Amino acid sequence: MKKLYSRAVAALSVISRHNFVTSADLAPSITGHSIPREETVRHLLGLMPEIEQDQTVMHVGGGSGYLSAVLAQLAHRVIYVDRNPALARKASERFTGQGLHNIDVVEAVADSRLKADTPCDLIICTTFIDTPACLLDNLRPGGTLVCLEGRAGPVPSLAMFQRKNDGLERIRTLGWIDFNRNSEQILIDLGMVDESTLAQARHEASSGNERVLDILRRKLNLEETELYRSLARQRGMEFVVGDDVLAQLNTGLFRHFSRTFLDLSRMIPVAREDSMLTVITDDPDARTDQLERLTQDYGIVCKLVTPTDFRRVWSALDLTAKGSRFAEEQGGEASGQIRGDKASRDLLGQENDKHVSPYLVSVYEAILLDAVSERASDIHIEQYEDRVRVRLRVDGDLQDLPQYQLSPREIRGVINVIKLRAELNIAEHRLPQGGRSRLQLSGTSYDLRIQTQPSLHGENVIIRLLPQTGRAMTIEELGMSPAIGAHYQRLLDNPAGLVLVVGPTGSGKSTTLYAGLQTLADDGRRKVITVEDPIEYSIDNIQQTRVRADIGFSFADAMRAFVREDPDVILVGEIRDQETALEAIRASQTGHVVLSTLHCNDAVDSLQRLYDLGIHPNSIAGELLAVIAQRLAKRICHHCREPATASPDILAEVFPDGVPADFRCFEGKGCSKCGGRGTQGRVAIVEYMEVDADVRNAISSQPPIGELRWRALDAGLITMRDSALDHVIEGVIPLSELPRILPRERMAPELRGGRRSNG
Structure with missing residues (x-):
C-alpha cells in the first residue's frame, strides 16, 4: 500500500x-x-x-x-x-x-x-x-x-x-480490505465498554490466561445469551442455542479432527450437508481459514454459540466417545443389561465400584452444564425400578432431561462421583447425607449443596446450584412494588428491632434478605454480621459466619458472640428454636437491627409461630418492626408478552362482587428466548405487615389468629393478593399464577373487622 x-x-x-x-x-x-x-x-x-x-x-x-x-x-x-x-x-x-x-x-x-x-x-x-x-x-x-x-x-x-x-x-x-470489527471494537461501538475498561480487561486476561471477552462479561455483569446474540448480529454470523445444536448433532464428525486443533481454534464441527460443513464457535473473532485448508472439499458455515453452550456441545461429544469405551469395558452392563443376584446387590448398594470411570465424571459435568445453561435452581437425580430420571427445576417447575438414558449401574457410578466431590461417604447408602462442592464455569463460581436420599430402588440426589458472584440482588432488582421496596429500605435504616421474612421452603426468603444485605454493603456505613446454615451467597463487605453443629456452634451461640463485636445489623439465617428466637429478641433489645427468616405461611402466622416457640407476647410486640411474607410467581417473558383473555373461573374467585371495568392481564405466547414457556424467571409476591401501635397492642393481648389478621388489615396490611394483582395488571405475572400462590380463602378481598376490604 x-x-x-x-x-x-x-x-x-x-x-x-x-x-x-x-x-x-x-x-x-x-x-x-x-x-x-x-x-x-x-x-x-x-x-x-x-x-x-x-x-x-x-x-x-x-x-x-x-x-x-x-x-x-x-x-x-x-x-x-x-x-x-x-x-x-x-x-x-x-x-x-x-x-x-x-x-x-x-x-x-x-x-x-x-x-x-x-x-x-x-x-x-x-x-x-x-x-x-x-x-x-x-x-x-x-x-x-x-x-x-x-x-x-x-x-x-x-x-x-x-x-x-x-x-x-x-x-x-x-x-x-477487512471490514470486520473484532468483538472488543463492537462492545465499544455498542457503548457497553470504554477504552480504559477494555485496557484493564486486556491486562487481566494476559495475567490470568483468560479471554478478554470473558473478563468483560463478568466485570460488566452482562447476560451471556443477549451479549453473544448482539455480537453475532454485528459480526454477520448466525447465533444458535445449544439445544438446537444438540438436537441435530453429527457425532461422527468430531472424530475426524484433532481435538487439540479444535480446542485451540475454538470450533466444533456439528453438521455436514452436501458440500457445506457447519461448525460452531464461542469466539466471535474466530477465523475459519485454517479449517478451510483442512476441508478443501467443503465450504464452512460458522455459527456463534455462548461459551456455556459450546462446553455443553463439547461435553456431549466427549460423552459419546467415552460412553462407547465405557460400554466396551463393562461388557454390556453399562447399557442396562444387568443380570442375576449380583446386580440386585449392586442396586441396593451392597457392593461398590472401586474405579470411577472418566465417562461417569463426564456425565456428571454434562448434567451440571445443562443445569447452568437452563438457569436451573436444582438438579434431581432419581432412581426407579427400571429407569433413571434426571430433572431440573427451572422457574419453580421440574423438567426432564431425556438425553440422559442411564442404566442403574451408570447412575450409581455418577452418584459416587457426586459423593466424592462433596466429600461424602460413598459406602453409606442407608442414611441421608449432606455436603457441598463447587463448580467453576465461564468465570462464575457455583456453590453446590448436595443432599442424598435413600429410596426403595437406590439413592436419589438433589443438588442446589447457588451462583457466587460476590453480589446479590439489590432491593430495586427484587421486583417488589416501589412502596414495599421503600418500606423495606426504611426498615434497614432503623436503629434497632426485629425484621422477619417468612414463607415456605423455596419461596425466596434468603434472596430477599440478601438484597437487604447488598444494600447495606453498598452503603458501607454500618457493620453487618451474619450467621447462616449454609452460606448461600458470598457478599463483599459483609462478615459471614457458618453454623458448625459438629463443634457445637449454633445460631444462638453465634448471636451471643455477635452482640460483643459492635455490629449494627445482624442476620440470623433462620429462627428454628426457642433459644435462637430469644437471642434474636435480646439482640434487638440491645440496639441492633436483626434480620431473620421463619417457616410459616403468611405474615400474621409468624406471630403464632413465635408464640409457639415460647416468646412472651410483650417481647414480640416491643421488638418486631415488620414481617415480610412471600411466594415466588413466574415472570412473563418480556420478549413475547401480549394481552390475554382472563379465565372466568379465576376472575370469579378474585372478584366475587364483579370485575373492575379497567382490569387487564397479560401472558407470554412463547418464544425462543423463554424456550416456548411464555415465562422467564420469577418474582416475589409479597405480603407486608408493619407493626404500628394498634398491631403492637393486639400482639400483646394475644387474641385468636383470625382476630389478629383483621386488626392487621385495619392497620394497613398489604396482602399477597394485593401485590399479586398489581403484578398481574402491570404485566409482570400471568393471572393463572394466582391459584398457585394464593390459598382459596385468600383469592377474594378479605374481611376487615367484619367488612369486606376493597379489592
Whole structure:
C-alpha cells in the first residue's frame, strides 16, 4: 500500500469516528461495512486513486456516515446512498449537526434505477452489489468505480473499474480490505465498554490466561445469551442455542479432527450437508481459514454459540466417545443389561465400584452444564425400578432431561462421583447425607449443596446450584412494588428491632434478605454480621459466619458472640428454636437491627409461630418492626408478552362482587428466548405487615389468629393478593399464577373487622 496522501491524513484527523457511533441507533443491520474502523478507512483511501478537491463522489452503502464524512473533506460533493431508511435519516442528522453541507443523502437500493442528478467522478461501494454495471449511468466517461469482490471469503478484495464508451472495464484488483470489527471494537461501538475498561480487561486476561471477552462479561455483569446474540448480529454470523445444536448433532464428525486443533481454534464441527460443513464457535473473532485448508472439499458455515453452550456441545461429544469405551469395558452392563443376584446387590448398594470411570465424571459435568445453561435452581437425580430420571427445576417447575438414558449401574457410578466431590461417604447408602462442592464455569463460581436420599430402588440426589458472584440482588432488582421496596429500605435504616421474612421452603426468603444485605454493603456505613446454615451467597463487605453443629456452634451461640463485636445489623439465617428466637429478641433489645427468616405461611402466622416457640407476647410486640411474607410467581417473558383473555373461573374467585371495568392481564405466547414457556424467571409476591401501635397492642393481648389478621388489615396490611394483582395488571405475572400462590380463602378481598376490604 502506498503512503497515504496528506489531505487524506488531515481528513481522518478532522472527522472523529466516535461521532458516528452511538449505541442508541445501532440498528441490527449495522455491521463493520456500515461502521468501518479508522484503520479500515485509512487502508481504503490508501488503495484508491487520490480524490481531487473538485470531484463528485458517490458512496454506496453509507451506513452510519463515517466514511462519507471523511470523503466530504476530500471532494467537492459527496452523494451518500443507503437502502436502510433509519440509517440514512440518522446519517443526515449527523452530517447537519457537524456542518457537513456538501453531502446529499439518498435513500435507495444500488441498482439500475439509482440515478444521480449529476455524473460522478468516483463511485465507492462498501457493500456488495451483484452487478457493478448497474451503476454505469451514474459515472461520467472515464470515471472510476471501486467496489468489493469475493463475497464468500472472510476478507473481500477491492476492485477498480473505469467507464469506457458505454461499458465498464475492469482495471485491476487494488488489494484486500477487512471490514470486520473484532468483538472488543463492537462492545465499544455498542457503548457497553470504554477504552480504559477494555485496557484493564486486556491486562487481566494476559495475567490470568483468560479471554478478554470473558473478563468483560463478568466485570460488566452482562447476560451471556443477549451479549453473544448482539455480537453475532454485528459480526454477520448466525447465533444458535445449544439445544438446537444438540438436537441435530453429527457425532461422527468430531472424530475426524484433532481435538487439540479444535480446542485451540475454538470450533466444533456439528453438521455436514452436501458440500457445506457447519461448525460452531464461542469466539466471535474466530477465523475459519485454517479449517478451510483442512476441508478443501467443503465450504464452512460458522455459527456463534455462548461459551456455556459450546462446553455443553463439547461435553456431549466427549460423552459419546467415552460412553462407547465405557460400554466396551463393562461388557454390556453399562447399557442396562444387568443380570442375576449380583446386580440386585449392586442396586441396593451392597457392593461398590472401586474405579470411577472418566465417562461417569463426564456425565456428571454434562448434567451440571445443562443445569447452568437452563438457569436451573436444582438438579434431581432419581432412581426407579427400571429407569433413571434426571430433572431440573427451572422457574419453580421440574423438567426432564431425556438425553440422559442411564442404566442403574451408570447412575450409581455418577452418584459416587457426586459423593466424592462433596466429600461424602460413598459406602453409606442407608442414611441421608449432606455436603457441598463447587463448580467453576465461564468465570462464575457455583456453590453446590448436595443432599442424598435413600429410596426403595437406590439413592436419589438433589443438588442446589447457588451462583457466587460476590453480589446479590439489590432491593430495586427484587421486583417488589416501589412502596414495599421503600418500606423495606426504611426498615434497614432503623436503629434497632426485629425484621422477619417468612414463607415456605423455596419461596425466596434468603434472596430477599440478601438484597437487604447488598444494600447495606453498598452503603458501607454500618457493620453487618451474619450467621447462616449454609452460606448461600458470598457478599463483599459483609462478615459471614457458618453454623458448625459438629463443634457445637449454633445460631444462638453465634448471636451471643455477635452482640460483643459492635455490629449494627445482624442476620440470623433462620429462627428454628426457642433459644435462637430469644437471642434474636435480646439482640434487638440491645440496639441492633436483626434480620431473620421463619417457616410459616403468611405474615400474621409468624406471630403464632413465635408464640409457639415460647416468646412472651410483650417481647414480640416491643421488638418486631415488620414481617415480610412471600411466594415466588413466574415472570412473563418480556420478549413475547401480549394481552390475554382472563379465565372466568379465576376472575370469579378474585372478584366475587364483579370485575373492575379497567382490569387487564397479560401472558407470554412463547418464544425462543423463554424456550416456548411464555415465562422467564420469577418474582416475589409479597405480603407486608408493619407493626404500628394498634398491631403492637393486639400482639400483646394475644387474641385468636383470625382476630389478629383483621386488626392487621385495619392497620394497613398489604396482602399477597394485593401485590399479586398489581403484578398481574402491570404485566409482570400471568393471572393463572394466582391459584398457585394464593390459598382459596385468600383469592377474594378479605374481611376487615367484619367488612369486606376493597379489592
